[in-house]
Amino acid sequence: MANVLIIISKEKYQSNKTQLAIEISKNIQNKGNSTTVYLVEDGVYLGWDSSINDLIKTGIIVKADEWDLKARGLKGKINEKIEIKTPNDLFNEVAENSDKVLWF
Numbered sequence: 001m002a003n004v005l006i007i008i009s010k011e012k013y014q015s016n017k018t019q020l021a022i023e024i025s026k027n028i029q030n031k032g033n034s035t036t037v038y039l040v041e042d043g044v045y046l047g048w049d050s051s052i053n054d055l056i057k058t059g060i061i062v063k064a065d066e067w068d069l070k071a072r073g074l075k076g077k078i079n080e081k082i083e084i085k086t087p088n089d090l091f092n093e094v095a096e097n098s099d100k101v102l103w104f
Contacts, residue, residue: 003034005098007090008043012051018043021104022051029060036098038090039064039082043104047078056081065090 006025012018021037029035037060039046044064046052055062056079063083069075075084085093094101 001033002099003036003097004028005036005038005093005101007038007040007101007103008046009041009104011042011045012049014042015104017104018046019051021102022055024102025055025060026058029058035059036061036063036093038062038085038093040068040090041065042068042072044068044072044074044078047074047082052079052082063089063093 006021008018008021010018025035025037037055039062047064052062061083062081063085064078066075066084066086069078069084
């Protein structure tokens with residue numbers, strides 16, 4: 001079983017790759033891997049989108065960058081099951097906890 005980190009940096013309406021990242025996340029999780037989705041930059045707007053609820057229901061861990069949330073006025077306005085993290089936490093996730101990293 002692999003630990004896969006998927007970083008989403010675009011809002012759903014900015015790029016069709018965002019929807020692709022969501023579908024890939026589900027597929028990786030359904031194949032028995034441990035999947036974490038990390039929302040950064042404009043990807044934090046997914047924090048209030050229903051597609052994130054689908055990820056959480058499948059057991060995917062969802063995290064969001066605290067600085068990007070603050071910059072967009074979203075702190076405290078996203079799904080409460082999303083873990084709020086710092087940029088340093090993202091570095092640690094990439095360096096220490098992930099076998100594979102995909103950036104969308």
